[in-house]
Structure formats: C-alpha cells, structure tokens
Amino acid sequence: xxxxxxxxxxxxxxxxxxxxxPRTKLVALIVYVVMLFVAKGTASYLLCAVCAAVxxxxxxxxxxxxxxxxxxxxxxxxxxxxxxxLYTPGRELVSFWIFKITAEGVxxxxxxxxxxxxxxxxxxxxxxxxxxxxxTDAIEHLLSPLKKLKVPVHEFAMMMTIALRFIPTLxxxxxxxxxxxxxxxxxxxxxxxxxxxxxxxPVLVPLFVSAFRRADELAVAMECRLYHGGxxxxxxxxxxxxxxxxAAAVLVICFVAGVVLLNRVSL
Amino acid sequence: xxxIIKTESLCFSYDEEEGAQLVLSDIGLxxxxxxxxxxxxxxxxxxxxxxxxxxxxLLPTSGAVYVDGMNTADAERLFAIRGTAxxxxxxxxxxxxxxxxxxxVAFACENMGVPQAEIRARVDAALEAVGMTxxxxxxxxxxxxxxxxxxxxxxxxxxxxxxxxxxEPTAMLDPSGRAEVMNAVKKLNREKGLTVVLxxxxxxxxxxxxxxxxxxxxxxxxxxxxxxxxxxxxxVRELSLAVPQTVELEYALNAHGANLxxxxxxxxxxxxxxxxxxxAD
Amino acid sequence: xxxxxxxxNLSHIYSAGTPFEKKAVDGVSLSVRRGEIAxxxxxxxxxxxxxxxxxxxxxxxxEGRVLINGEDIFESKDTVRAARFAVGLVFQYPEYQLxxxxxxxxxxxxxxxxxxxxAEIDRRVRESxxxxxxxxxxxxxxxxxxxxxxxxxxxxxxxxxxxxxxxxLDEPMAGLDPAGREDVFRFIKEYKERHGTTVIFVTHxxxxxxxxxxxxxxxxxxxxxxxGTPAEVFAHAEELIxxxxxxxxxxxxxxxxxxxGAPVDTAVYTVPQAAELLLRLKGVR
Numbered sequence: 001x002x003x004x005x006x007x008x009x010x011x012x013x014x015x016x017x018x019x020x021x022p023r024t025k026l027v028a029l030i031v032y033v034v035m036l037f038v039a040k041g042t043a044s045y046l047l048c049a050v051c052a053a054v055x056x057x058x059x060x061x062x063x064x065x066x067x068x069x070x071x072x073x074x075x076x077x078x079x080x081x082x083x084x085x086l087y088t089p090g091r092e093l094v095s096f097w098i099f100k101i102t103a104e105g106v107x108x109x110x111x112x113x114x115x116x117x118x119x120x121x122x123x124x125x126x127x128x129x130x131x132x133x134x135x136t137d138a139i140e141h142l143l144s145p146l147k148k149l150k151v152p153v154h155e156f157a158m159m160m161t162i163a164l165r166f167i168p169t170l171x172x173x174x175x176x177x178x179x180x181x182x183x184x185x186x187x188x189x190x191x192x193x194x195x196x197x198x199x200x201x202p203v204l205v206p207l208f209v210s211a212f213r214r215a216d217e218l219a220v221a222m223e224c225r226l227y228h229g230g231x232x233x234x235x236x237x238x239x240x241x242x243x244x245x246x247a248a249a250v251l252v253i254c255f256v257a258g259v260v261l262l263n264r265v266s267l
Numbered sequence: 268x269x270x271i272i273k274t275e276s277l278c279f280s281y282d283e284e285e286g287a288q289l290v291l292s293d294i295g296l297x298x299x300x301x302x303x304x305x306x307x308x309x310x311x312x313x314x315x316x317x318x319x320x321x322x323x324x325l326l327p328t329s330g331a332v333y334v335d336g337m338n339t340a341d342a343e344r345l346f347a348i349r350g351t352a353x354x355x356x357x358x359x360x361x362x363x364x365x366x367x368x369x370x371x372v373a374f375a376c377e378n379m380g381v382p383q384a385e386i387r388a389r390v391d392a393a394l395e396a397v398g399m400t401x402x403x404x405x406x407x408x409x410x411x412x413x414x415x416x417x418x419x420x421x422x423x424x425x426x427x428x429x430x431x432x433x434x435e436p437t438a439m440l441d442p443s444g445r446a447e448v449m450n451a452v453k454k455l456n457r458e459k460g461l462t463v464v465l466x467x468x469x470x471x472x473x474x475x476x477x478x479x480x481x482x483x484x485x486x487x488x489x490x491x492x493x494x495x496x497x498x499x500x501x502x503v504r505e506l507s508l509a510v511p512q513t514v515e516l517e518y519a520l521n522a523h524g525a526n527l528x529x530x531x532x533x534x535x536x537x538x539x540x541x542x543x544x545x546x547a548d
Numbered sequence: 549x550x551x552x553x554x555x556x557n558l559s560h561i562y563s564a565g566t567p568f569e570k571k572a573v574d575g576v577s578l579s580v581r582r583g584e585i586a587x588x589x590x591x592x593x594x595x596x597x598x599x600x601x602x603x604x605x606x607x608x609x610x611e612g613r614v615l616i617n618g619e620d621i622f623e624s625k626d627t628v629r630a631a632r633f634a635v636g637l638v639f640q641y642p643e644y645q646l647x648x649x650x651x652x653x654x655x656x657x658x659x660x661x662x663x664x665x666x667a668e669i670d671r672r673v674r675e676s677x678x679x680x681x682x683x684x685x686x687x688x689x690x691x692x693x694x695x696x697x698x699x700x701x702x703x704x705x706x707x708x709x710x711x712x713x714x715x716x717l718d719e720p721m722a723g724l725d726p727a728g729r730e731d732v733f734r735f736i737k738e739y740k741e742r743h744g745t746t747v748i749f750v751t752h753x754x755x756x757x758x759x760x761x762x763x764x765x766x767x768x769x770x771x772x773x774x775x776g777t778p779a780e781v782f783a784h785a786e787e788l789i790x791x792x793x794x795x796x797x798x799x800x801x802x803x804x805x806x807x808x809g810a811p812v813d814t815a816v817y818t819v820p821q822a823a824e825l826l827l828r829l830k831g832v833r
Contacts, residue, residue, distance in 0.1 A: 012404075133366050165366045168408040173644075179606050180645040183637040184706060185629075185661030202657065205647035209692065214361045221362035224322055224354045225375035225422060226346055232380045236373035236390060309725040310697060411592065438723050441592045441752045442794050468725040471797075507727045512755070512797035512819055519823035523832050534797060538804035545810060545830060 010131050016244065017059035017129040022138035024245040028252050029126050035259045036115050043262040045114060051255060052118050052125075061128045069124035070117060077113045084109035132164040137239060154230025162218070170211060177206050271430060271462050272298040272321055272352070277330040279316060279485075290316045292485045293330070300429070303456045303463045305476035305493075309507060310468070313485040318434045318466045322354040335429060350379065352430040353423030357438050359415035360408075368410075368418050369394065369403040375426045386425075393421040396459070397451045413444025417451055424455070430462040431455065437472065449475060470497070470509050474532045481506060498529035513537035520544065551618075552746050553580040553603060553635070553714055558612030559770075560598050572598040574770035575612075580714070585740065585747040587757035590767035591792060596750050597640075599767070600716050603748075604635035616714070633662055636712030640719045642703030646691040651682065651702050654691050658710040669709075676708035679742065680735045697728040704732065708739050715739070717749040721756060733760060755796045758782070758817040766793065783815040798822045 012018070017025075032051070039045055056066055070077075090104030127135070140157035147153050178188065181202045188199050279291040291313050298304055308314040319325040320332045323339045332339045335351045353375075356362050365371035369390050376386040394400045397417040407415060416436055423431060431452070437445040449472060455461045465476060473479045479496040481489035483506050489496050497503060497510045500518045504510070510518070513534065517527035525544050531537040560573040573595040580586060590596045601607040602614050605621050605628040614621050614631075621631035636658075639645065648654035652673055659669045677687060680701040686694070691702050700720075707715065720736065721729040733756070740747050751757050757764055757778070764781040766774040768791050774781050781788075785795050785803055795817075802816045812829065816822045 131367065133370055161365060165364060165407070168406075169360055172408075176639065177645055179601065180639040180642065182606055183604055183632065183639065184645075184658040184710070185632055186657075187661070202645075202647045206645055209647075210644055214358075217356065217358060217361035218364070220324060221354075221356055222364060222374075224324065224349055225364075225426070226349055226378040227374070228346075228378065233377050234380050234383055234386065235377055236370060236383065236386045238383055309727050310695070443591065443792065470726075507730075509726050513801060515819045516798055516801065516822050516826075519819055520826060523823075523827055525830075534800045534804055537801050538808060541801070541805060541826065542808050542810060545826070 011061060011065070011128050012131070013060060013129065015058060015060045015129065017055065017061075017125070019242075019244060020248055021239055021241055021245045022130050022134040023141055023239060024241070024248050025126055025130055026135070026138045026142060028248060029122060031252055031256060032122055033119055035256060036119055038263070039259050040263050041265075043265055044259050045111060047255070047258050047262055048118055049114070052122050055122065055125060059125055059129050061125065065128065066121050066124060069128075070120055073116060073120050077116050080116060081109040081113040084112050133161060134237075134239075136160045136164070137235075137237070141239060154233075158230075166211075166214070169214075170207070173210060174203065174207055177203050269300050270297045271300040271335050272296070272464070273333045274317075274320070274327075275331045275333075277317075277320065277327050277332060279320070279325060279328045283328075289328075290485050291320075294485075294487055296480065296487060296490075298430075298462060298464065300462055301456075301460045303453070303465070303477045304480060305465045305467055305473035305478070306480045306482060307467060307470065307473045307496075307508060308482035312482040314466045314482045315434050316485075317482065318354075318432050318464065321352045321430070321432045321464065323348050324354070346379075350375075350426050351428055352432050353426055353428035355416070355419050355423055355431065355433040355436050357435045359412060359419050359439070362419050363407045363415060363422075366406055368399065368405050368407055371407060371418060372421045372425050374422060379426065389425045389427065390421075393424040396424055396455060397421045411444060412440045413447035416440065416444065416448050420448070420451060420455075428461075430464065432464045432466075434466045435468070436465070437467065437469065445469070445472070468508075470503075471511060474511050481508070493532055494530040497532065500529065517541075550582055551579040552582040552616065553748075554578070554613075554615040554618075555599075555602070556613045556615070558599070558602060558609045558614065560595075560602065560607060561610040562598075564610065572770055573602075573609075576767075576770075576772055577612075578765065578772065578775070580746060580748060582713075582746055583744050584763060585761050586749075586763040586765055587761035588748060588750045588765050588767065589752070589754065589757055589793065590773075591752075594767040595770040596767050597718055600637065600718060600748070600750060603631075603714065603716055604637045605629075605631040606637070633710060634712055635714045635716055636707040636710050638704060638707045638715070638717040638720060640722055642707075642720075643696065643699035646699060646702060646706075649690060650688050651677075651691050651694070652687040654702060655687075655705045655709050658706055662710065672709040672711065673705075676705040676739075679708055679739050680705040681731060697724060697731070700724065700728070700732065701735070704735060711743060712745065714746045714748065717747070719750050719752065721751070721753075729756070736760075752794075754788075754794050754799075754817070758796055778817050779815045782817045783813075785814050 036048055039048055056063060085101050085105040086099050088102055088105035088108045090102035092100050092102055094101045136157050140153055143153045186199060186202055188196065274294050274296045277291055277294040278289055280287045280289050294317065306314045306317065316325065320327060320339065321334060323345055326340055334348045337344045337348050339348055363371050364374050372390045372393050373386050376389055394403055397420050399414065399417050399421060402410065402414065407418060437448050440448065452463055453475065456463045465472065467473055474493045474497065476493060479491065479493050480487055481496060488506065497514050500510050500514060511532055513531050514529050517529050517531065517537065517540065521527055527540050527544060531540050555576055555578040558573055558576045559571065562570045562572055576599060588596045598607065602609055608622060616631055616634050619627065621627050646654050648657060655673045655676060656669050659672050682701050682705060691699060721732050724732065736747060739745060762777065764778055765772060766781060774784055782795065782799055785799050788795050798819055799814060799817050802812050802814045802822065805812050806814060812825065816825060
C-alpha cells in the first residue's frame with residue numbers, strides 16, 4: 001500500500017535528457033517555470049507546450065508516466081480553472097444565481113490549467129531523468145555561493161541525501177509495524193477521525209523510536225568513516241559541463257527569446 | 268609478527284563515578300598483524316564495548332589502547348586511527364549513507380579528500396574485493412542483507428585500513444547472507460593480509476577464525492586457537508555458549524569410553540576421527 | 549486429531565498487473581493438526597513469511613482458501629477479525645512494535661483490543677509475563693529501558709496474552725545470543741504445554757527446527773518442497789543441500805561417514821541421536 005508512493009521517482013536511462021548535467025537541467029527548469037508565467041497569449045503558450053512535448057519525447061520516458069504524475073494535482077487544476085472562470089470580470093457568457101461566467105474567465109481558466117499541467121509535467125520530467133543524488137549535488141553546487149553568507153549548504157544537501165536514502169526503509173518499516181499491530185488486534189479502518197488518529201499511536205511511537213535509533217547508529221557509522229562536514233571533501237562523481245550542456249544553454253536562450261517575441265506578436 | 272592492536276589493563280565503565288560497574292575490567296590483549304581473531308561471548312559480556320575501543324567510539328576509563336602504535340586517547344590521531352581500523356556494524360541499513368552503492372562506498376574517501384581519480388580506483392577495487400562490482404549502480408535498499416553488509420565492508424575497505432573490526436556483522440542475516448559475509452571476510456584476511464577482529468555470538472563463525480577470544484562479564488576468560496577453545500567442552504558450556512556439533516558428538520562418544528580428540532571442527536575431520544573409532548576394536 | 553488450520557491451494561501474487569508482479573506463494577496446501585508443533589523452513593524469498601500472514605487474515609490470498617476450525621476466514625469482516633485473535637502472529641524482531649508507557653500496558657494491548665474485561669486482562673497479562681520470564685517489578689517499567697532480550701520477552705508475552713489457538717512465530721530467535729535463544733525456546737514450549745496451543749514457527753536454522761519441531765515443512769520458490777517428520781525430511785539431506793539449505797552439522801557428518809563406507813543412515817539430525825546410533829554400531833549399547 002505505502003510502497004506505491006513514488007516520491008521523486010527516478011527512471012534510469014541513457015537519453016539526452018538523462019545525460020545532461022543536473023545543474024543545466026535544474027536551471028533550465030527554473031527558466032521554463034519563469035517563462036510559463038511570463039508567457040501571454042496563445043502563441044507563447046503553444047511554444048511552451050511544444051517545448052514540453054519535445055523534452056518528453058527526448059527523454060524517452062513513457063507519456064503514461066507523465067500523465068500519472070499529473071494525477072495528484074488534478075483537483076488543484078480544476079479548482080484553479082473554475083475560480084478563474086467565475087471571478088474574472090468581462091463579457092458575460094452565462095450567468096446563474098450569483099455566478100457569472102465571462103469569456104475572459106474561460107480564457108484565463110484554460111490558460112491557468114495549462115500552465116499548472118505543464119509546470120508539473122516538466123518538473124516531474126526532471127525527477128524522472130535525474131537521480132536524486134545528482135539532483136542534490138546540483139542543488140549544493142548552485143547554492144554554493146551562499147556558503148559565503150554562512151548558509152549551511154553542504155549540511156542541507158547531506159540531509160537531503162540521507163532523507164532520500166531512508167524514505168524507502170522507513171516506508172517498509174511502517175508497513176511492518178502496522179501489520180504487527182494489526183496482528184495484535186489494532187484496527188486502523190473503522191471509527192471516526194479521532195479514533196483513527198488515536199489508533200495510529202501504536203504505529204507512530206515505534207516508528208519514531210526506530211527512526212531515532214537509526215539516526216544514532218548512522219551518525220556513529222558516518223563518524224567512523226571519517227565524516228567531518230563539508231570541509232576538504234572530494235567527490236567520486238564530479239559534475240562536468242559538456243558540449244551537450246552548451247547546446248542546451250543555447251536552446252534555453254532561444255526559448256526565452258521566442259516567448260518574449262511571441263508575447264509581443266499576440267499583443 | 269608485529270602487534271597491531273594492544274590494550275593495556277583496559278577498564279571501561281559507562282558511569283564516571285568511582286566504584287561503578289565495570290563493563291570491561293583489566294583487559295590486556297594483543298592482536299598480531301594479519302591475524303583473524305573472533306571475540307565470542309553472549310550479550311552483555313562486553314565484547315561490543317571492547318570493539319568500540321579499537322575505533323575510538325569509546326575511550327578507556329583507565330588503561331590504554333594502541334592501534335598500529337597510536338594511543339587512542341591522542342585526539343590528534345583520531346582520523347588516522349579510524350582510517351587504520353575500519354568498523355562494520357550490525358545493522359546494514361543503518362550504516363549506508365548514499366542512495367547508490369558506489370556513492371556509498373566512496374563516502375569515506377570523499378571525507379578523506381582523496382583525489383577523484385583515485386577514489387574511482389579505490390571504489391572499484393573495494394567492490395571487486397567483496398564481489399559486488401555488478402551492483403555498483405544499484406540502490407542499496409533493494410539489496411539482500413548479505414549484499415548490504417558486503418557494501419558496508421567495501422565502504423570501509425575504500426579507506427584502505429589495516430584492520431577490519433566487525434561488530435556482530437551477521438547477527439541480522441539469514442544463513443546464506445552470513446556465509447556471503449564470512450567468505451568475503453576470510454578472503455580479505457587470506458589474500459590481502461587484512462587483520463580481522465570479528466565480534467560474534469555464533470560459535471560456528473568463531474570456529475572459522477584463527478584465534479578465539481571468549482569474553483564473560485568484561486573479562487577475557489579463554490583465548491587460543493578454535494581447537495584449543497572448543498575442545499574444553501565443559502568450560503565453554505559453563506559460559507552458556509555452544510560448541511560445534513562435531514565436537515559435541517565426539518564429547519558424547521567420549522562419555523561412553525571413546526577417546527576422540529575433540530579438536531575436529533570440520534565435518535571431514537570429524538567423520539575421519541569417527542571412522543577410526545568405529546574401526547579400532 | 550482434527551485439523552485446526554487448513555490451507556487450500558493458496559497462491560499470493562504481489563503487485564498483480566504491474567511490471568513488478570511477483571508470485572510469492574504458489575499453490576500451497578497444508579493441514580495443521582491441533583496441538584502440533586511445526587517448523588516452516590526456507591530461504592529468504594521462499595514465500596514463508598508471505599504464507600504465514602495469510603493464517604490470521606493480514607494478507608488476502610490471490611487464489612485459494614484458509615480455514616480455521618473448518619471455516620473460511622475470509623468469509624466476512626467479522627471472520628477476518630476473529631482469525632486475528634484465533635491465530636497469534638509474532639513478527640520478526642517483535643520488540644520493534646512495543647509502544648506503551650509500561651510493560652504491563654503493552655502486554656495488555658492485544659487482550660484490550662479483544663474487548664475483554666479488566667480482571668481477565670489482568671489475569672492474562674500476569675500469566676503471560678510469568679511464562680515469558682518477566683519479573684513482577686519489570687511490569688511497571690517502560691519497555692524502552694529494557695535490554696534487547698527482555699524486550700523480545702515482552703513482545704512474546706503480548707501475543708501469549710491473547711491466548712490464540714494457533715501461535716505463529718516468524719523467526720522468534722533471530723538476532724539473539726545462544727542463552728537468549730534457549731530462553732525463547734523454553735517460553736514457547738512452556739506456553740504450548742499450558743494451553744495445548746498449536747505452534748508454527750519460521751526458522752532458517754535446521755538445527756533449531758530439528759530440536760524443537762515434530763514436523764518440518766520446507767518451502768522453496770513459493771511451494772512446499774518437503775513436509776514430514778524430521779526423520780522423513782532429513783532422509784532427503786542431499787536434496788536440501790542441493791537447494792541451498794543448511795542441514796545440521798551432524799547430518800553432514802553422517803553423510804560423509806556413509807561415503808567413507810560406514811553402514812549408517814543419514815536421517816540423523818540431533819547429537820544425542822547420532823551418538824546413540826554410533827554407540828550401537830560400535831557395540832557399546
């Protein structure tokens with residue numbers, strides 16, 4: 001049951017998208033998201049959509065998986081679209097009770113929905129094609145200027161890595177503890193909200209106890225392997241920009257220029 | 268052979284107070300370089316506490332511990348000692364840091380600031396040494412217990428230590444996982460000359476070592492080759508430990524007038540000894 | 549004796565319909581008689597842990613049925629709940645499920661869920677604690693301040709207190725030292741003798757199985773490979789070794805003796821039995 005959760009799931013592969021430096025991908029994603037909000041008008045949106053489609057095709061990730069990533073946000077998409085339809089002033093199309101739907105509202109609602117869908121699709125494309133550890137490395141690198149301001153960037157990245165490492169372990173453990181308590185007659189499925197919340201105590205207490213024990217043991221094991229913070233650390237896999245990344249950078253610039261240009265056209 | 272670990276009247280107590288219960292009392296132990304020593308004892312005998320002194324996880328309350336000539340109380344030598352005596356723990360899940368096997372094996376080298384090209388070479392060699400090369404890019408949580416524990420060993424090997432200290436590395440594994448780990452460790456000891464200190468409560472693992480040290484209530488109570496130790500059947504049983512079934516069988520026959528050696532730890536030797544017994548009228 | 553637990557042609561498939569689909573249990577049929585003590589043996593991944601979670605209805609079979617006292621446990625929600633209490637399942641490393649403030653309360657959790665009155669709960673807690681070797685003064689302690697071996701006892705007592713008709717244990721002795729293993733072995737026996745309970749335990753150790761059980765069920769690749777008395781099962785020692793299972797060291801000594809020409813049988817699995825046979829052969833007995 002809990003094993004089905006796919007948090008930042010990564011699908012190994014050899015596509016162009018997989019081979020790009022994670023920093024390039026991360027920066028490109030940020031640029032893409034910004035441009036989604038800069039984009040105005042059908043032409044700009046079309047460019048964003050085409051880009052998303054091309055990226056997905058290049059990654060060789062099954063479109064089915066991209067659709068799956070959209071499932072959890074469907075409610076938000078519909079909610080946003082409906083709100084936009086109802087609350088945008090303009091030329092009235094239909095009205096009932098205190099609501100009225102305007103042409104501008106429909107237009108805004110559709111664009112808002114498209115915007116969120118593309119945002120989620122491209123973001124999940126990044127996690128699908130980038131291993132969590134590469135992503136953590138990229139974040140650490142990109143944030144490294146902040147080290148000068150005494151921001152604990154390395155520690156933050158280390159925490160992310162350890163969290164990613166232990167999520168599957170703790171999920172498995174939760175499943176196991178739940179089964180063990182069910183075997184002692186615990187009932188997680190009936191009763192009102194309060195009763196159900198209370199029924200979780202026999203699961204949460206052992207889970208916390210175990211998480212603390214693991215943290216304690218891990219800390220000792222890390223010290224035994226000479227961990228002493230980020231200072232003087234070298235890396236097995238050093239991130240390196242390649243020609244591929246240079247090409248990607250050029251394409252990103254073209255994309256930005258394209259959106260800006262098309263914005264003017266449709267105005 | 269030079270001694271690589273030495274303890275001098277080592278005493279330890281978790282409580283600082285005078286007269287507190289000693290977990291280790293007056294241990295004088297010396298381990299030769301290249302040896303394979305099993306420390307056997309039941310829970311609470313102090314065997315894990317002793318192991319933690321070889322890696323400066325704990326410091327003696329009184330007495331001293333030397334690792335490759337370095338006094339563990341010397342704070343300046345902390346990293347040098349930990350890099351000399353690598354430690355593997357009981358629960359494989361709680362000592363793997365990274366989400367990819369090779370990244371985890373590289374962890375110690377990265378901390379030591381080893382140049383990148385050399386890390387690569389060390390990681391490859393360490394994975395090769397424990398037979399995990401083909402899993403280099405795998406996620407650790409999907410491996411079996413025995414495989415995880417071999418990854419943990421590789422992570423320590425990458426530091427290129429002289430000593431491998433293992434604190435009950437097989438306690439949570441199934442028989443095939445235990446065999447995997449024991450075979451890897453024996454090979455490292457034999458082929459690379461790595462000194463091994465194995466803390467265990469499995470007498471069959473101790474029987475595979477070259478020297479067995481038995482602990483009880485914080486003291487070393489027996490010390491010798493596995494044959495020397497396990498042939499003292501009554502003494503071992505008094506310590507509520509078991510002897511291998513081969514020895515147990517010979518002992519049972521001796522109770523009825525046979526005169527078997529009690530030193531046959533392998534099935535082959537035991538079968539031959541019994542054949543002699545059956546033949547000699 | 550009548551059958552208390554019957555498994556009919558049970559299969560279990562994990563993640564059915566996905567690329568990760570895996571048949572963990574494949575067409576297993578078993579009958580367990582009331583009062584029997586059986587060991588379930590097999591590798592990690594042989595399906596034994598999956599199989600036992602069907603006995604108390606934690607897992608639903610993909611195919612097949614589980615009957616307790618002749619009744620299908622998956623008939624309704626109530627029968628599943630009844631099965632939870634009829635079959636007490638002790639998981640691997642059960643000490644990791646302790647959660648209450650005191651040992652007493654933790655042992656009382658199971659009986660409390662059964663809806664028993666407090667006098668009955670008290671009787672059961674005290675009796676189970678006593679069987680599991682837990683001293684009176686420990687009952688008021690926090691389970692988290694106990695040693696590993698003591699925690700294991702508390703977890704066992706927690707299941708004992710539910711007084712199940714069938715006690716199922718997944719590697720009850722895993723991770724314990726020889727003295728701890730002996731203790732757990734004794735507690736289970738003592739509990740069984742007092743209540744006439746049927747016991748099924750999973751183990752990796754052929755030596756423990758041979759010593760404790762009157763019936764061995766060996767699983768491989770999700771199916772039952774061998775099922776019989778220890779003598780019947782160890783008569784297939786070569787097959788067991790070929791499929792990667794460990795047999796007791798004395799059994800291997802006897803296999804070697806036979807190869808060397810001694811007129812011995814290999815269905816030997818304990819040291820006293822082995823010694824007896826050799827002495828008879830020698831003419832001392």
